[in-house]
Amino acid sequence: MEEFLIAVKRASRTAAQLSGRTRTEMLNEMAKALRSKKDIILSANEQDIKNARSNALSSAMIDRLLLNDRRVDEMAEAIGEIAALRDPLGDVIDGWTNPDGLRIEKISVPIGVVCVIYESRPNVTADAAALCLKSGNAAILRGGKEAANSNKAIISALQEVLSLRAMPPEMIAEPPDSSREGIKEIIGQSQYVDLVVPRGGAGLIRFVSENSAVPVVKHDRGLCHLYIHKSADYAKAESIAINAKVQRPSACNAIETLLIDAEVAPHFLPRLKAAFDREKTKLRGCQSCRAIIDVAEATSDDWAMEYLDNILSIKVVSGIDEALDHIAAYGSMHSEAIIAESGGAIERFLSEVDAACVYANASTRFTDGGQFGFGAEVGISTNKLHARGPMGVKELTTYKYRVCGNGQIRD
Amino acid sequence: MEEFLIAVKRASRTAAQLSGRTRTEMLNEMAKALRSKKDIILSANEQDIKNARSNALSSAMIDRLLLNDRRVDEMAEAIGEIAALRDPLGDVIDGWTNPDGLRIEKISVPIGVVCVIYESRPNVTADAAALCLKSGNAAILRGGKEAANSNKAIISALQEVLSLRAMPPEMIAEPPDSSREGIKEIIGQSQYVDLVVPRGGAGLIRFVSENSAVPVVKHDRGLCHLYIHKSADYAKAESIAINAKVQRPSACNAIETLLIDAEVAPHFLPRLKAAFDREKTKLRGCQSCRAIIDVAEATSDDWAMEYLDNILSIKVVSGIDEALDHIAAYGSMHSEAIIAESGGAIERFLSEVDAACVYANASTRFTDGGQFGFGAEVGISTNKLHARGPMGVKELTTYKYRVCGNGQIRD
Numbered sequence: 040m041e042e043f044l045i046a047v048k049r050a051s052r053t054a055a056q057l058s059g060r061t062r063t064e065m066l067n068e069m070a071k072a073l074r075s076k077k078d079i080i081l082s083a084n085e086q087d088i089k090n091a092r093s094n095a096l097s098s099a100m101i102d103r104l105l106l107n108d109r110r111v112d113e114m115a116e117a118i119g120e121i122a123a124l125r126d127p128l129g130d131v132i133d134g135w136t137n138p139d140g141l142r143i144e145k146i147s148v149p150i151g152v153v154c155v156i157y158e159s160r161p162n163v164t165a166d167a168a169a170l171c172l173k174s175g176n177a178a179i180l181r182g183g184k185e186a187a188n189s190n191k192a193i194i195s196a197l198q199e200v201l202s203l204r205a206m207p208p209e210m211i212a213e214p215p216d217s218s219r220e221g222i223k224e225i226i227g228q229s230q231y232v233d234l235v236v237p238r239g240g241a242g243l244i245r246f247v248s249e250n251s252a253v254p255v256v257k258h259d260r261g262l263c264h265l266y267i268h269k270s271a272d273y274a275k276a277e278s279i280a281i282n283a284k285v286q287r288p289s290a291c292n293a294i295e296t297l298l299i300d301a302e303v304a305p306h307f308l309p310r311l312k313a314a315f316d317r318e319k320t321k322l323r324g325c326q327s328c329r330a331i332i333d334v335a336e337a338t339s340d341d342w343a344m345e346y347l348d349n350i351l352s353i354k355v356v357s358g359i360d361e362a363l364d365h366i367a368a369y370g371s372m373h374s375e376a377i378i379a380e381s382g383g384a385i386e387r388f389l390s391e392v393d394a395a396c397v398y399a400n401a402s403t404r405f406t407d408g409g410q411f412g413f414g415a416e417v418g419i420s421t422n423k424l425h426a427r428g429p430m431g432v433k434e435l436t437t438y439k440y441r442v443c444g445n446g447q448i449r450d
Numbered sequence: 451m452e453e454f455l456i457a458v459k460r461a462s463r464t465a466a467q468l469s470g471r472t473r474t475e476m477l478n479e480m481a482k483a484l485r486s487k488k489d490i491i492l493s494a495n496e497q498d499i500k501n502a503r504s505n506a507l508s509s510a511m512i513d514r515l516l517l518n519d520r521r522v523d524e525m526a527e528a529i530g531e532i533a534a535l536r537d538p539l540g541d542v543i544d545g546w547t548n549p550d551g552l553r554i555e556k557i558s559v560p561i562g563v564v565c566v567i568y569e570s571r572p573n574v575t576a577d578a579a580a581l582c583l584k585s586g587n588a589a590i591l592r593g594g595k596e597a598a599n600s601n602k603a604i605i606s607a608l609q610e611v612l613s614l615r616a617m618p619p620e621m622i623a624e625p626p627d628s629s630r631e632g633i634k635e636i637i638g639q640s641q642y643v644d645l646v647v648p649r650g651g652a653g654l655i656r657f658v659s660e661n662s663a664v665p666v667v668k669h670d671r672g673l674c675h676l677y678i679h680k681s682a683d684y685a686k687a688e689s690i691a692i693n694a695k696v697q698r699p700s701a702c703n704a705i706e707t708l709l710i711d712a713e714v715a716p717h718f719l720p721r722l723k724a725a726f727d728r729e730k731t732k733l734r735g736c737q738s739c740r741a742i743i744d745v746a747e748a749t750s751d752d753w754a755m756e757y758l759d760n761i762l763s764i765k766v767v768s769g770i771d772e773a774l775d776h777i778a779a780y781g782s783m784h785s786e787a788i789i790a791e792s793g794g795a796i797e798r799f800l801s802e803v804d805a806a807c808v809y810a811n812a813s814t815r816f817t818d819g820g821q822f823g824f825g826a827e828v829g830i831s832t833n834k835l836h837a838r839g840p841m842g843v844k845e846l847t848t849y850k851y852r853v854c855g856n857g858q859i860r861d
Binding site for chain 2: 143148286399402428
């Protein structure tokens with residue numbers, strides 16, 4: 040394992056020195072490689088699907104795992120989009136001259152070796168590899184074992200481009216040992232690995248957080264709220280509430296709890312219930328809610344629960360203060376939204392809510408690297424430090440200070 | 451302890467909502483408070499010095515601990531400088547409109563609760579408190595026990611300003627239990643504490659890293675190199691080498707190893723030795739070095755040693771490749787410098803060396819918050835993530851995305 044990590048670290052030094060043009064060209068070649076190896080990738084995926092069926096995985100899981108012609112094309116397109124992004128390296132983020140005449144420049148540079156640990160969807164393999172290469176990093180990609188064949192086929196296709204250019208294959212590497220023990224060895228080695236990004240269930244996140252000597256930026260749970268202020272426009276409130284809950288309930292940026300001002304609850308809740316009933320959403324309400332509409336009871340456990348399902352808890356609040364307190368107590372600092380026409384309420388909400396993404400009059404479902412224009416994402420960070428929200432190429436860089444002088448010494 | 455942490459977290463929400471003007475005014479009042487409480491601070495310091503003497507602390511330690519009229523004035527001046535800095539909060543770091551018409555703005559915000567763990571010098575207390583307040587954070591300040599009385603007096607003076615403005619005293623807080631066990635409890639609570647910055651010896655850094663559930667940005671060791679390229683101007687090389695080693699050998703930004711190209715070594719080393727002899731620097735050289743000048747032998751242990759003393763190891767290298775490899779193997783990614791007139795060599799060095807600060811023709815001693823124009827520093831980060839190099843107010847912020855729409859939902 041140590042030999043492997045040394046090779047990856049060495050590959051990261053090579054990657055860091057590639058010109059922006061070379062990285063872009065390589066990515067375009069990789070997009071092509073995915074298309075030309077489509078048959079191999081699809082037959083590897085067939086094997087994974089066969090195994091998933093015999094292991095009785097849920098149909099939702101199997102759908103996440105499944106590749107087809109279109110999905111491979113989409114993977115290739117995403118790599119093309121990432122290739123076309125502006126080079127995130129060498130940006131002069133800040134710069135000044137100090138009183139001694141030293142020119143100080145703060146420059147964006149790669150992080151080094153980035154290890155991404157993820158589950159099921161094979162497109163994450165291509166996305167993460169491309170984002171890491173675009174930002175001059177070496178990537179260690181550890182996907183779920185249910186997608187092992189698909190991931191191997193995708194990585195082989197990408198590595199062919201590395202090999203044609205005489206680059207080390209470890210620039211986009213699979214760990215030699217993918218077991219939990221293997222992961223533990225990797226994330227214990229802060230001299231070789233610079234960042235680990237776990238994305239997946241609570242168990243995985245906890246395992247990585249507890250065992251990592253390497254900085255962790257985690258893609259943890261999304262307990263997101265939609266708050267309907269008394270000044271809200273009803274039509275916006277309804278369509279956004281439905282979209283944020285129903286469009287893809289299993290996503291981390293879907294809402295789990297709806298907060299609504301008492302003043303408009305009697306008017307809004309019956310119509311909202313009718314709309315959610317059409318979507319077969321299971322509603323659970325607080326006492327004040329249940330005095331207005333006939334729904335199941337929400338217990339205090341509900342406020343802390345990430346359903347990841349077509350279930351929504353509803354709480355009637357006395358006003359924005361109670362809404363802000365509820366979000367501070369239960370939110371996971373992922374995505375939070377207010378529906379309001381009052382500029383004052385919007386400003387307070389956007390300013391006081393502590394979350395990666397705060398929304399006014401829009402669906403929380405937009406928290407996504409693609410939607411943000413990043414081409415793809417390595418994950419959505421629920422950390423407060425280094426990166427917050429969707430992580431694209433910029434979030435895979437750090438910086439250093441270049442200081443140029445002409446003999447300056449310190450007094 | 452939990453009550454204390456809850457109160458600090460609450461104070462951080464208050465701090466985050468203060469206007470830039472209020473924060474600036476409070477800092478100016480704090481600078482005044484330090485001056486007006488000078489007698490109390492100095493007599494508390496006298497007590498610390500007395501204890502230090504009876505505990506037989508070294509004279510260097512006692513000097514670091516000592517406050518006098520001028521040093522208290524300097525603390526107050528530093529707070530004034532921090533007050534005068536541009537507000538680091540609310541910066542629109544980036545912003546764009548997505549294809550759906552959503553306006554996405556990336557805005558700088560406070561981190562929340564920042565815990566700084568440090569040793570001896572009491573001015574760190576004032577600096578860290580001021581930097582945290584300027585950036586809208588609550589601070590937990592845990593200084594060394596040798597400076598306990600001084601720190602308490604400084605914090606009391608600062609808290610008087612909070613009290614006059616009816617702000618919670620926990621905005622600038624001392625932990626109720628300063629023991630290792632107390633620290634462990636604090637850094638185990640990621641729901642209350644958002645960042646911990648340890649600065650001090652290897653033992654402290656290791657203790658915090660191993661026990662923290664909170665992200666750590668550490669002020670770890672500085673194993674810095676000065677590389678003299680064959681194109682170097684001798685006069686610059688000599689004055690910078692002397693400054694970087696001798697001006698304050700105990701600083702983390704002082705150099706420990708000098709690398710010099712074989713081509714100029716026979717010509718430069720005898721003169722460098724004469725210069726270092728005048729400064730009583732103890733030199734240790736590799737074999738090739740000792741073939742030219744008469745110095746003690748450097749063993750392979752020397753390349754990995756942070757002397758923090760007036761000792762310098764010297765290695766003759768075949769050229770820039772060997773210098774870069776040596777720095778990659780032994781450097782601590784803090785500050786690294788090249789002396790060269792060749793633009794090509796400078797560019798390669800600045801681009802390929804992976805360190806927080808890379809210098810051309812200047813002393814590494816400039817890696818410092820004050821020298822960088824930050825007013826002061828919470829520490830010098832040797833992390834690669836979140837913050838690198840001197841940490842001022844900007845490095846005590848994170849960001850969030852404010853997303854404003856008009857009813858947008860995701861397709």
